[in-house]
Amino acid sequence: MNILVCISNVPDTTTKVKFADDNKKLDIAGIQWVINPWDELSLTRALELKDVASSEVAKVSVAHVGPATSEPTIRKALAIGADDAYRVNTEATDAMQVAAELAEVVKSGSFDIILCGIESSDYNGANVGGMLAEFLDYTSVSGISALNVSGGEINVTREIDGGKEQLVVKAPFVGIVQKGIAKEPRIAAMRGIMLARKKPIQVSEPKQAESATALLGFEAPPPRAACKFIDADNPKQLISLLQNEAKVI
């Protein structure tokens, strides 16, 4: 069984974002780029499944749609333990384009489980996984918080709105992963970093999928009112403010 983990390259989650070019572009000066947190957890789980004794997972690959400047992030995924990588050489402008390009990668290889994070921490779209599944006409399971493979059977837990379900899924499928799938992201060890240098990254040119959206510009979120402090000796006042001033309880 082969697993493909789709990874997105995003600003470190503590970044205070700034914009350039008349608020039309992200100002990338000084940004630290990382693997999108959910993708990192998916990769960790895929590797855990590969590392067990008599594992049924033969290979873990990663795929990324992005320019050469995102290679450090791909190398990081290889250093963590992925066997090889695919990169589609284009700067996509929306999720539809990314998914269309990833679909080409999937078709070019032989993958049973394709994992995507539930969203990327930059544009918070939550779209690529589902779109990819539809381009491929595969089943997709969203909100996955546990993944197991045994006896050729794939078991997942997914969160539904108001509960959880244990499922058996037939491969190939696209799994859209949320938190819980792995406890902590795996960290690259020195040996991994050395090995990663020699692991292959297969670069392909885009099929030039069309974008369905256009980003017109960014705006700062509206400012919030300053905090009103209530004396710790009189917490009752908080309840009365919430009842009579904010009118929310």
Add this chain to the structure above:
Amino acid sequence: MSIIVYTENWDGKFKKLSFELSSYAAKLAEMLNEETIAISIGRVEAEELKKLASYGIKKIITVTDDRLQTFDSRTYTKVISDICAKESAQVIIMANNNSGKSLAPRLSVRLKAAICSAAHELPESISPFVIRKRVFSGGALARTELKTDIKLITLTQNSFDLCESPVDVVIEAFTPEPEGASPAITIKEQEKQTGKVLLADAEIVISGGRGMKTPDNWGPLEELAELLDGATACSRPVSDEGWRPHEEHTGQTGKIIAPNVYFAIGISGATQHLAGISSSKYIVAINNDKDAPIFEAAQYGIVGDAAKILPQLVEAVKESKAS
């Protein structure tokens, strides 16, 4: 042409989000001068269905096929896209929850529809169709144009006020075409939360962080939630430690919610935590460190020991209920 709302029910009763989506659709219908149609999958009594008409829905299409008892995104996508084609959908509106996140992207490819996910307001213009959405986990808003003929919007729960605009409604049944392929997923076990307010649906959320000190201190926090008909939540380290279940973790890597009021108790207010809760209408912070960043995000704050303050809040709510 029409505006389609994908409603959701829980054991035959509409979730509140269904009325939010309908209210949103009715407003959009005014802007576009079109009709609103709701899709209801599963068994919902006529009396309950008609509630949608109070929020401006003029036609309801019901699907009660047993094959849809298992939520398989591929089968659901087929059914919904068939209805959208039949009704010449121009805009499709769904919730930005687990179901919406599973279905909207698939539909978007199938219907060649541009998507704006996690919207919280109406479009600023309809020609061109421009809508703002939060990006960078609340750090900015992006003005985005949806360029295709058909558009898809997923709406953040609890971000759009209910708006009554009663109309006459017709109810129509839709029978999906039989699927050729056997289902690719089988449900082995289902665990449904009962009797508790669901975190994603809650208007009031009481959340605890590492400042709660030990899992044994959650009693008054749970009591407060129960008294206020709220849901309980927590920060990531709290769920990582196993003090609280994973489903309660809010933040960038957990649930992203927008309740009317979010109580952050013993939570420092790290950017990744705020990413999940900054759309709350009000944030209340209780923290013994007056410099904790949570106070910058909060509108009401108490500097003090959570263990002492929580029981007093419980008492205050009880008193105000009694009076």
